[in-house]
Amino acid sequence: METVPSPITSTTNSGGGGGGSTTPSRYENQKRRDWNTFSQYLRNHRPPLTVAMCSGAHVLEFLHYLDQFGKTKVHNPTCPFFGLPNPPAPCPCPLRQAWGSLDALIGRLRAAYEENGGRAESNPFGARAVRLYLHDVREFQAKARGVSYEKKRKRPKSSNISNATPVTTSPNATATATAT
């Protein structure tokens, strides 16, 4: 069952000319920021990487790197609160990027990659390893947090979108988040 969203048709913007008059959507803004973050990550990588050199493995590295900026508590299997949606007390389990955030992020980067000249056939964000990783993250976070992503999909009750908070990529800008 394919669950990876592909919100991108990539048939627009092929001219490379105008399009400056329309206000960029929130999605486009976020996509540009994500792409900048990824590009910066590649520049800081040891050894340095270029986009063309990227494979699915590098994308996974990037996702792991982002976890340090995550804000979603994901309980370890040994934690007594494992599987509890609303733990009654704090615990030392790590904060991670929520699956919904990563899933949306990969969708945007996948589009950005091709908009920046990458070939769809070699798109590392569409790599099988990345899909499998996201699938695993979803499964594990659903268990660890006691959250069923399937239910949320069918009927978003009470507009709870806590699983899709924007990915926070800058350790310095956490206090000045623009998203409200």
Ligand SMILES: [Zn+2]
């Ligand atoms: Zn815990």
